[in-house]
Amino acid sequence: MRDGSNGWKAGDDLLKLSAVSSGYGAVTIVKDISLTIKRGEIFAVMGKNGMGKTTLLKTILGFIELKAGDVTLEGASLRGVAPAKLIASGVAYAPQDQPLFQDLSIRDNIRLALRSDREFKNASERAFSYFPFLRDRLGQKAGTLSGGEQKMLTLARSLMHQPKMLLVDEVSEGLQPSVVDRIAAALKNERDANGVTILMVEQNLDFALRVADRWAILKLGAIDDQGGMESNTRERVLEHLKI
Numbered sequence: 001m002r003d004g005s006n007g008w009k010a011g012d013d014l015l016k017l018s019a020v021s022s023g024y025g026a027v028t029i030v031k032d033i034s035l036t037i038k039r040g041e042i043f044a045v046m047g048k049n050g051m052g053k054t055t056l057l058k059t060i061l062g063f064i065e066l067k068a069g070d071v072t073l074e075g076a077s078l079r080g081v082a083p084a085k086l087i088a089s090g091v092a093y094a095p096q097d098q099p100l101f102q103d104l105s106i107r108d109n110i111r112l113a114l115r116s117d118r119e120f121k122n123a124s125e126r127a128f129s130y131f132p133f134l135r136d137r138l139g140q141k142a143g144t145l146s147g148g149e150q151k152m153l154t155l156a157r158s159l160m161h162q163p164k165m166l167l168v169d170e171v172s173e174g175l176q177p178s179v180v181d182r183i184a185a186a187l188k189n190e191r192d193a194n195g196v197t198i199l200m201v202e203q204n205l206d207f208a209l210r211v212a213d214r215w216a217i218l219k220l221g222a223i224d225d226q227g228g229m230e231s232n233t234r235e236r237v238l239e240h241l242k243i
């Protein structure tokens with residue numbers, strides 16, 4: 001893997017899942033998943049609805065308890081680490097469902113992700129460079145934004161703390177192609193220029209394969225197949241995602 005601009009180095013293991021199982025109550029959803037994501041890599045986990053993609057991300061973040069296995073970040077176990085602490089240490093999360101305060105303005109939704117108002121200008125600049133409409137409409141209530149605009153605000157907010165790693169849950173869901181293109185460019189630039197390691201879960205295969213370096217397919221909570229980018233990758237992935 002190549003190194004990027006701004007002096008970041010690719011290569012060492014950043015996030016490691018070892019035989020991870022998790023679920024809700026007595027029900028196991030994520031089954032025995034082992035994955036290693038290297039610093040500076042974009043990794044896409046694909047799978048149909050209900051296969052456990054969101055559960056996997058929430059398990060990594062510590063919102064859902066491990067039933068078995070371990071998750072490490074830079075070699076240190078995340079067992080017992082509170083989600084807020086993990087996020088403060090540089091792991092950003094763009095959730096799938098209703099992550100914004102609908103009655104609050106764009107500005108206030110962003111402020112809530114920051115420790116103090118003084119950070120606003122510096123923190124928002126990078127994200128606004130991808131999605132300039134946010135800067136022009138800071139006073140608009142999040143609930144009055146279109147679905148695509150809300151996704152862009154969610155992603156922008158997750159980038160505010162200049163994370164080392166970004167977990168993104170179905171950011172392309174329901175978006176028109178031009179918005180998907182802008183989000184793809186933002187994610188690629190975060191990695192290429194700033195070395196942000198990205199774990200994305202997606203149902204949109206074309207978007208995922210356009211952005212990612214490596215991929216895995218999740219089926220009923222387990223990894224069904226995985227690989228890098230080769231000439232037959234699209235067909236191979238498509239085969240798994242067929243009904």
Ligand SMILES: Nc1ncnc2c1ncn2[C@@H]1O[C@H](COP(=O)(O)OP(=O)(O)O)[C@@H](O)[C@H]1O
Nearest residue numbers: 024027029047048049050051052053054055056
């Ligand atoms: N809070 C919950 N309580 C119980 N079961 C859940 C909960 N959230 C999700 N599930 C179940 O876990 C499975 C995987 O869901 P999810 O991780 O959301 O899948 P995906 O993100 O791939 O669509 C589904 O069968 C879903 O019904």
Ligand SMILES: [Mg+2]
Nearest residue numbers: 053054096170
């Ligand atoms: Mg989901």
